[in-house]
Amino acid sequence: MRPYNPHGESSEPFSLQLPVGSDIAFLLRELKIPRHASKQVFVNSVRREKDYVLQDGERVAVFPPIAGG
Amino acid sequence: MELTCLIGERAQGSIVFKDEVYRGLSLAAVREIAALCICSLKEVEIAALEMGVIPERYERSLGTVGGPAGQVRLLRSRAAVIGLGGLGGLTAELLTRMGVGTIVLVDGDSFNESNLNRQVMSTETNLGQPKVTAATARLAEINAAVELIAYPSFATPHNLEKMLAGCHVALDCLDSLGARFLLQDFCRRLQIPFVHGAIAQYYGQLSVIYPGDPGLEAVYGPTDVERDRGIEKELGNPATTPALVASLQAQEALKILLGTGELLRGRLLFIDTLQGVFESVQLEKGVNHSGSGEN
Numbered sequence: 001m002r003p004y005n006p007h008g009e010s011s012e013p014f015s016l017q018l019p020v021g022s023d024i025a026f027l028l029r030e031l032k033i034p035r036h037a038s039k040q041v042f043v044n045s046v047r048r049e050k051d052y053v054l055q056d057g058e059r060v061a062v063f064p065p066i067a068g069g
Numbered sequence: 070m071e072l073t074c075l076i077g078e079r080a081q082g083s084i085v086f087k088d089e090v091y092r093g094l095s096l097a098a099v100r101e102i103a104a105l106c107i108c109s110l111k112e113v114e115i116a117a118l119e120m121g122v123i124p125e126r127y128e129r130s131l132g133t134v135g136g137p138a139g140q141v142r143l144l145r146s147r148a149a150v151i152g153l154g155g156l157g158g159l160t161a162e163l164l165t166r167m168g169v170g171t172i173v174l175v176d177g178d179s180f181n182e183s184n185l186n187r188q189v190m191s192t193e194t195n196l197g198q199p200k201v202t203a204a205t206a207r208l209a210e211i212n213a214a215v216e217l218i219a220y221p222s223f224a225t226p227h228n229l230e231k232m233l234a235g236c237h238v239a240l241d242c243l244d245s246l247g248a249r250f251l252l253q254d255f256c257r258r259l260q261i262p263f264v265h266g267a268i269a270q271y272y273g274q275l276s277v278i279y280p281g282d283p284g285l286e287a288v289y290g291p292t293d294v295e296r297d298r299g300i301e302k303e304l305g306n307p308a309t310t311p312a313l314v315a316s317l318q319a320q321e322a323l324k325i326l327l328g329t330g331e332l333l334r335g336r337l338l339f340i341d342t343l344q345g346v347f348e349s350v351q352l353e354k355g356v357n358h359s360g361s362g363e364n
Contacts (some may be wrong), residue, residue, distance in 0.1 A: 064269065
């Protein structure tokens with residue numbers, strides 16, 4: 001996910017201002033993360049679907065889909 | 070001569086575990102007794118443990134399997150390792166070394182050169198061999214008491230029920246989402262817990278999924294979404310992450326078989342080895358099971 005960090009290629013946490021009522025899908029579009037690259041989104045360590053509406057101060061983690069063995 | 074008499078005769082030395090002193094039984098003695106009694110090595114080991122004689126090969130395991138009784142429990146257990154690549158090869162080896170009594174090995178693939186960087190069962194001399202053939206040969210050299218049941222085929226809706234029959238745990242060491250969801254379907258139907266593991270590049274993840282738990286759909290999204298291979302094809306897989314995840318998968322399987330510890334149920338452990346981060350995330354709010362007593 002590092003290439004999608006707006007502050008340069010890094011996996012360091014960063015803060016983002018979003019309009020009230022923004023959902024996860026909106027956030028992913030803002031960060032230009034392609035649909036296929038973001039199967040797993042966790043908000044405060046709980047997996048949420050793309051239509052989950054984000055609240056102020058929540059911590060979002062986006063993991064790439066991993067299926068290799 | 071009777072099995073227990075022979076074990077009593079050949080037992081020697083002293084092994085101290087939790088202030089109890091046990092006698093030991095060498096590998097050579099286990100082999101000799103099995104030949105004399107026309108029984109399996111596993112039967113000799115179980116009989117020995119039940120009379121307080123420790124096969125020396127398990128001496129260092131006693132402290133983490135719960136003593137002789139725990140080792141008997143492992144020897145009487147059956148685990149299925151589905152997929153024998155980077156994850157499955159090492160997982161199968163670790164379970165074999167710990168003395169899980171019966172291990173079902175499933176893979177329809179053969180070894181090629183691109184496997185050598187990470188798949189512990191592959192060597193320069195067994196390229197082209199079916200993975201189950203190579204794995205069976207190596208595992209039999211490590212612990213001949215373990216019964217190995219090999220299927221040189223890929224898991225399908227037609228063969229999975231037979232492969233999983235009688236198993237106490239399954240290990241998802243597969244490399245495609247479709248096959249993983251298929252395994253989950255059968256584990257749920259047959260009421261078998263499974264340990265999911267997956268890797269890509271520097272990343273790995275695992276979770277323990279019992280029937281009724283939030284499962285792979287909580288990890289990858291609903292089952293109707295496109296089930297592709299994930300990112301590992303473009304990113305590649307090194308030697309290190311499969312070994313790490315396989316090791317953790319084997320440990321979860323052992324905990325399931327022994328009924329000990331806190332299982333990774335309702336949680337996904339996500340590992341980023343580049344940043345040195347282990348992150349445990351909940352798969353569904355309010356789901357937090359303990360690991361005991363459901364084996």
